[in-house]
Amino acid sequence: xxxxxxxxxxxxxxxxxxxxxxxxxxxxxxxxxxxxxxxxxxxxxxxxxxxxxxxxxxxxxxxxxxxxxxxxxxxxxxxxxxxxxxxxxxxxxxxxxxxxxxxxxxxxxxxxxxxxxxxxxxxxxxxxxxxxxxxxxxxxxxxxxxxxxxxxxxxxxxxxxxxxxxxxxxxxxxxxxxxxxxxxxxxxxxxxxxxxxxxxxxxx
Numbered sequence: 296x297x298x299x300x301x302x303x304x305x306x307x308x309x310x311x312x313x314x315x316x317x318x319x320x321x322x323x324x325x326x327x328x329x330x331x332x333x334x335x336x337x338x339x340x341x342x343x344x345x346x347x348x349x350x351x352x353x354x355x356x357x358x359x360x361x362x363x364x365x366x367x368x369x370x371x372x373x374x375x376x377x378x379x380x381x382x383x384x385x386x387x388x389x390x391x392x393x394x395x396x397x398x399x400x401x402x403x404x405x406x407x408x409x410x411x412x413x414x415x416x417x418x419x420x421x422x423x424x425x426x427x428x429x430x431x432x433x434x435x436x437x438x439x440x441x442x443x444x445x446x447x448x449x450x451x452x453x454x455x456x457x458x459x460x461x462x463x464x465x466x467x468x469x470x471x472x473x474x475x476x477x478x479x480x481x482x483x484x485x486x487x488x489x490x491x492x493x494x495x496x497x498x499x
Contacts, residue, residue, distance in 0.1 A: 297415060297435045299479065300337060305329030307356045310481055312439060313337060316414025321346035323412040324364070325432065325439050326481060331360040335367065345370040347412035349404075351441025351481060352429040353378030353391045354454070362396050373410055375421070375428030376403035378456070390455050404430060422469065424462020425450035431469070438476040438488065444469055446478070446486035449497040463497075470498040 300313040309328035315321065322343045327334050338345055345368040348361055353374060365372055378391060379401060404410060406421040410432075418433040425442045429450075432439040442450035443465055452459045469488070476488045491498050 297437060299437065300341070301479070301485075302330075302334060302337060304333065305356060305359070308482060309356045310479065310483075311360075312479060313341070313343075314413050314415060314434065315341070315343060319414030320344060321413050323347045323349055323410075323415065323417070324370075325349045326351055326357040326441065327360040327364055328355075328357045329359045331363040331367070334360060334364065343413075344368065347371040347373060347410065349410065349412070349417060349432055349439075350374035350378075351431065351439065351443075352426040353393055354426065354442070355390060355392050357441070357481060358393050361393065371400070371402050371412070373402045373404045375405075375430055377423070377428030378426050379403065379428070420468070422462075422465035424452060424458055424460075424465045426454075426456040427458070427461075428456075429465070433476070436475075436477055437479060438469070438472075439479045440469070440481070442481040444478060444491065444495075444498075445480045445482060446484050446491070447495055449495075450481075466497050 296317040298315050302311040304311050311327045312325040314323045404419045408419045410417040420431040422431050422443045478486045
């Protein structure tokens with residue numbers, strides 16, 4: 296059974312997700328953008344350890360607490376190499392701050408890869424467009440869509456690494472996934488894929 300704890304963090308109210316399976320003593324964290332102490336305090340209250348951080352993309356508002364949490368817990372960090380390896384010129388370094396971090400190990404996820412953490416299995420879906428390395432994670436009946444798909448909307452593409460034609464293709468791919476999913480976006484409220492197919496103009 297998938298357990299999901301949502302923490303909207305920071306000025307941009309970025310959704311950070313703490314995830315663990317039934318009976319697991321560890322968890323996975325998706326997109327800890329801010330507030331390291333708040334995130335780790337919730338992990339402690341749940342009686343868990345942090346096994347892995349999974350990033351949907353490398354923008355600053357999704358990664359701000361990553362370095363501190365990795366150093367505090369020794370957990371694995373998973374993300375697309377395309378966002379990790381963005382050029383560290385001043386503009387890109389602002390939007391992709393992890394490019395300047397000195398991690399001993401980063402696990403680069405690829406399309407179709409299965410990541411096991413927190414007693415759960417996460418399938419990686421490459422969904423570029425918001426950034427060139429944006430990914431979504433499927434876990435049981437849940438889709439963690441980052442800034443690719445929102446309730447009634449989609450991610451912007453006017454920041455470095457974004458491309459409108461590319462995100463359109465990614466959204467089409469999500470709309471064509473078989474069945475239905477609960478959708479947990481990077482910002483805003485939870486939705487469902489069936490609802491977005493019907494009501495979201497970017498999926499039609």
